[in-house]
Amino acid sequence: MFTACALAATVTAVSAKEIIHDAQFGILERQHGEKWAAQDKEIEKKLAEIREKNGGKRPNIVYILVDDLSYGQMGSRKMNHVMGVDTKNINKFANESLSLERMYTEPSCTPTRAAMMTGRHPIRSGSSEVKVTLVGEGLSKEEVTIAEVLSESGYSTAHIGKWHQGDIEESYPHNQGFDFAAFPAHQQVQLSLMTKEAALANNLFGWHDSMQNNDFVIDKTFRPNGMVTGLEARKGKKAKEVHMPAGHEWSQADYHAMNVRYQKQAIEQLQQLSKFDKPFYLQYWPLYPLNFAHDQTPNKSRNGGFMAEKLQLLDTWFGEFLAELDNLGIADNTLVVLMADNGLMYHYGGPSGLSELIYRGGKTDFLEGGIRVDAYVRWPDVIEANTAASDMVHVSDLFTTIANIGQATDNIPHDRVIDGIDQTALLLEGEHNGRRDYVYVYQGDRLAAVVKDEFKMHMPSPGMPGAAAPVFNVLRDPREENPHIGMALWSGASFQDMIKRHMMTIQKYPHLPLGKGQPYSGIENLRPETKKLVDDFMSWH
Template structure:
């Protein structure tokens, strides 16, 4: 595996992570960031007592379920900011409703201070590895062919759960790379079906969206052969791999595209329906099996940019994404109903959440807004990283509860590992940022185990959250006096920074130390590079136009590397 130094740790020596998921001795403690260790020092005795109580509860639940840990169903919705679903009072203000998810929220716990990463790929990487994405070399969404992806040396929650006997499946958006080692079937999933790239290709570059003028510069019909010498500079979106399906240990195949075919909005919607149907199919198969299961469903919709499929608006809002949010609510309702029909609800932990804030470039016509929090996708502002998140475990997690404890998407990695009695699989040779939040889920508010979040934009640390306060950091190398601090209860939109004297006298120095500790640990545990390899490697049935695309991109990368 080729290793390159990330921008943030250019001066640090890079070490290669173990390629075997469980190569290190698991009796060692999990390596934690400094802020967690500060909290652990203050609350360790109480946490140990709580853990003893929780372990006894988990053992009792397993015994009542034939010795098996619970199933886990994780649904991650794309580009839906805080208040866009599952909160009826806010939904009605925006002119639509999400009754199925709202009902689900009342059956479980609402995590009111869940932080994601600012965009799709980083959130997914944080969840599946339990690590800030910069630690894995990811700084942005993986939207175009690059020959890059999640490295084989990263340990995923699917690998950890699979190692202790879980059946695992992933359906829908993946967005973590276009090389063989990064496909879901090579990252711990027994079965997977997913696009290689994401909706920028499928929803924004389809023929319908191009004809409606939603994006320019990619429509291959507009080029001038007389003036354009480099035929490879503009990537043909229809040559990119569309959708793959496969099983662990095998080779994936592209499905849904024929040579020369150009996909439209109808094809995009059909793919979304296919993923819904496959999720229901996998749910039934896994429920009928003897193993506990981890089923991950990441739908494509509600991202939608065209109106051609909207004959009559079903909402007062009428925006294409608002309309699609209603559709995804129906999808989620179908899945939850099937869980009930299969008789597995009592032993199935279900988590539903968004992955980042709204696509602000399209809010004027999408039907979305940044609502309470300012900002959206790709931004460190609360509107970019605060998302709705709900968890249900009947008779175990208190129905209708709402907690204000801070949680982060990476916490799901560690919490799911504990649910599955798989903590021994968590690697001990790298920092794990995810915090076990099972005490919060089982015991309720004030039992969370984090009061801080580090927020990056790309490789740059942009904000620090501690308790109710948030510090916006100056650019790297900038004057510290340019930092600004906000009380998120008093100023949730982060538009009125506190007086600099108040900051200096109060928390300015402590925020500075918090950043220094976090960045300082990178000297011992430097950020890693992503995996690199042949674009679309291992896919058995690449189309001729895709093979040509691969050849062009890999040739260009060989020149970048300094050799042909």
């Protein structure tokens, strides 16, 4: 289709101190670089004034990332009525925030979280695949996370909740820049779907050993048993599995208790971190609303579906979290970001109570339904409340933007591509101050779509010419149902150029490998059943 190397010479030369962006960003910088540099000076001044007001202290940053929701499911009263769920605390927060109405994520948990952590498309760090059971892999120690960037510049850091970046020691959050971390080793497939309750409640979906006859099972290792559950650790220390005695069978009750504990720990972290002189970076990544079984509590929502119920619960918890920020008197100097990590796990449509809404598709899809999420950013008196922007943002931009707001940009590595664009101007100056008009959309390892302005090209089938690729106008056709062939013809070449630039950048800065090692390395209290599981795994590695 094209020869990337033929174009390599045109990659913009970067000085040692500059962040290396994708060549596509160079196209924008050539057009707006001077204006942006001038604006950045103004912003620097503004940030300095804010620090001065706060006794020289940089702002605290709270990043709350909610699992698997359709765009519209958080922060909109109207959509609440559609679903029969009342997210009143989130709606209030949205009214106090800048709504980023065109926030793109990756289509699944691990890649989105890796993108935010590293500021890089997950393909660059080998993090584009979602892992469910033991893999002996994880986020490499070579990657530089936002926690490391901020930590090195003097922030306290803590991670609470879902992590999903691997099962080897170097990948754990306390080895990736966090002073403290409480997190499950894996995710909700283990913690909620493979429970007896899920098997009982949704016999088509859940799986549990006791619900099977297993009469013909020859391989007992196909269904894992004894996986590590919740871990806690401090920076530089070994991790410890908590609240999980040897021989105990994990249940929905344990999953619920884990969720309750993370909520409690998130608030405890707020309380502790607010006492320090240092500013803090706290990320709270709840596991709810994702779950796979009704529980016995009476319905709180009109909807009553098992995910809808937990969305409503999460709203209450979010309200309590925000109230604690107020109680502690730190709300004003704290930037709070609330968003979803990707589209809904819509495969559980009906009974879960949550379903596709406006955008088509959900988790795992490259359609807007997989990658467009609700995102709200609050910073009282700094970010104008009750505003909204349609400027494009990619989740990796938070890495660069938060680094800038935390005066930690110098700690961003300069030897690799950073996809995240500094969007501080958008946050502080509002709509029309965004610096991105494109997104490369990956589905796992595959470049699946390219977004530019209101246009979105779905990659042509192999062998199909680029000009014939389906192109959609996502404003006029948000569900991506009516491709404009005519539009592809005028935009086809430009889209192909965008792909060339991206591939050229990859050629110059090749992808880095995922970390490798023994599963559950660095955990000091493995249960006997877990050791057996690791032995089984290592037997064929």
